[in-house]
Amino acid sequence: MSDKIRVRFAPSPTGPLHIGGVRTALFNYLFAKKLGGDFILRIEDTDQNRYVEGAEDYIVEALDWLQIPFDEGPGKEGDVGPYRQSERKHLYREYADMLLASGNAYYAFDTAEALEKLRNDYEAKGETFSYDAKNRDSLNNSLGLSEDEIQQKLDAGEDYVIRFKIPAGESLQFRDMIRGGMQIDTSILDDKVLFKSDGMPTYHLANIVDDHLMAITHVIRGEEWLPSLALHMLLYRAFDWQAPKFAHLPLILKPVGKGKLSKRDGDKMGFPVFPLEWKTEDGSIYNGYREDGYLPEAVVNMLAFLGWNPGTEQELFSLEELVNAFSLERVNKAGARFDPEKTKWFQHHYLQEMDEGVLTAQFKKYVEAKGFSTENMEVGVLVSLLKERATFMEDLWEQGHFFFEAPTNYDEKAAKKAFKDDTADILANVRDIVEKVEDFSAAELSKQVKGWIADQEIGFGKVMMPLRLSLVGEMKGPDVFEIMALLGKKEAINRIQSAINVIKS
Template identity: 75%
Template structure:
């Protein structure tokens, strides 16, 4: 690639950033970093009616949390700013006028009522109304009026839009990095509005002008923009500018595979579809991956695989590995089905990679919210014992609450299985071994209790099952002797004694 790679993520600040948008940002980021290029953030806020307070800050915070920050954009101004379209609006009119002057666009004075009447008339005849080559000379525009008449209407303050003049009979040959070669007959295209009567450009004009002025080399965006590709390529040609290369990403589908994953699906189906939690002005709260306890690395790894694969068996990729391996040519055309369970699998893998100390710190914060004090030294050890079965920090509590609170009752099914008539006698012997033990390490306790079980020729399950049940309240948890060692002599004996009383 001779031209410097420059890509942009260009969301509209109309609400929280859906994971489909996050994946678009991620693929742009990976592509830019792989090729030593720049990743820009542009806020496309020309539609002020749909602007939502706080959405822009949310987008920036989400990218930073995921560790895929932009190089240029709001707050990181460089030569191509400003990076909000609303702050660039004064520049678009001259580009629209230039297209009119070159014969590639025209002024249209049709009112919305007149266009609606045309639509209804067509519908009544079983047709679809399209404003283009086949009827534009019968409508109210500067292709029909003389230059003087057109100017008079503008001077009189009549509302007008500027429409693109689509070519009549041409086969347009297009190329997409992901989808390959395509062709479009220009006669089916409508003459899209480029500039509105309120003095604002439409998405199509602003997008092309900004991408050109920001020297964007590759446009990587969602497949919902595929129908606009022909118009965008024609606009580049009309301006006599080099077009960037295009890549249209596949949709992210619902877990069922039917239809696009929507903003409301997550809370309906019990998983987040936003990177961060979002609170609406009405008080609705939409869950986010960060607040649900996911690690950003796990979310990035999961998103990378939604539509792309490296062509190998490897699934766990650091961000650096993703940058080195990512290739747009390996992005699929077909939609990618979202799998909440796979997302949890990634989270579990990444939690295992976190060292015990920071995990224990996060666990300590959770315990403090429950008003439970815990020694850091013990907590690091407890964390190391529990983390293998944990997917989230919250699971450490689910798996190991018994370390901090004695069980208030015993699991009924386990009681039937573990507590037998001879159990009190056996547990009493365990108490006597613990009472005399000076070295209370897990290794020493294990050695002494197992030696006694072996010498008396008792089945291990007859001692170990009731012992676990006495300490934990159910049949779960790490090694029993690790539990005893961490609980300490007094607490362990008290719990075993309580079980003996319960059986009696």
């Protein structure tokens, strides 16, 4: 086995990548990078019936978006490729034959019908059929046949599978890096199929062979693979190979109630469970974190805390800081509850931290995509005014859309309160003051208008409420004088005049 740390993320291209899979990829990446190792992507596509077009590209794009790219994999060939199992088919039969030759595997000629009958017979007695050490000698397999009889069946073209021969009555002990020491009685294990009648390996054989040939030192994968660990350890022993170290990550749980996080939870509570948007052949669209406006840094920071903690109070980590802080010793055994609100908290932080020039450019693009011009607007100043209360790009628009589109009506409840008999005259005075201001800055506008309010001894609200309504259409937005300065003299006066016209009509 290699001295260099080598880990792999090995998804099946059967649809969009769930965030549970992304979390597995992230933890593999962090572990490898902290120890100067390699992060490998292997596409486990031996089940061609479930293969979905575009799923592999989706996986690669998601890893790139999250800035956790692989070192070796499809399109980044290393010395141990190819990295798609469908392109490695020729390898697996050789290793199945090695197990047959050593007596660790056997041919099973049982038909699907015969096995179905056995299952039904057992069920009728209230029992469960298992192809295992207790009954394998009485079934239709090569264990009780001579070499000649086996060859005759093979020559006759009888369908068969190759099963692993689980050693009987053994107490198997092994260690998981997260869960510690474990023990299992082999009598509860069944003889799993390693090679199918269609000439393809099952997951168990292909996975072990590939991990060995790719010199994988640590297998970091989801808890759902824990029941397969005993078989995989026995396979390593049967091949006389050194097994990698294993670490099984805790499940990601629903935000409420029990059970594993699913797409339905996201649909129900309005958050994505996929990194990128996914469109199915039937036209269904699954939301993605990217398309919903999340920043990759926020998603990575959120995923890191699903099952891991740094042992300190720190919650905000750059990718580099995560690499330095990460260790499998601080990964929990218990399931990690997903918190959509915490994800938004991370998103808010990273939007505030974002380079203002980049944020401004992105907001300009967002506004223009909605069909509005940004030509006469100081978008950078606007962004700095609005961003404190924004979590997503759409929040900036929600808070500042009125800068790009003048109000065509006024909030009914606010207008009833703000627009009185003397309001048109008050606004006309404000309009005249604004028209005379030469230095059209927020500070100068504030000085002139507030000075006039003080001189006239008018209630502050009598002026400021209708003024805000005339500019915005609602009682929201930043400082009124900042709004006027950004709108410019001509637009500010036009809006005040429009409000006067409405009040007078």
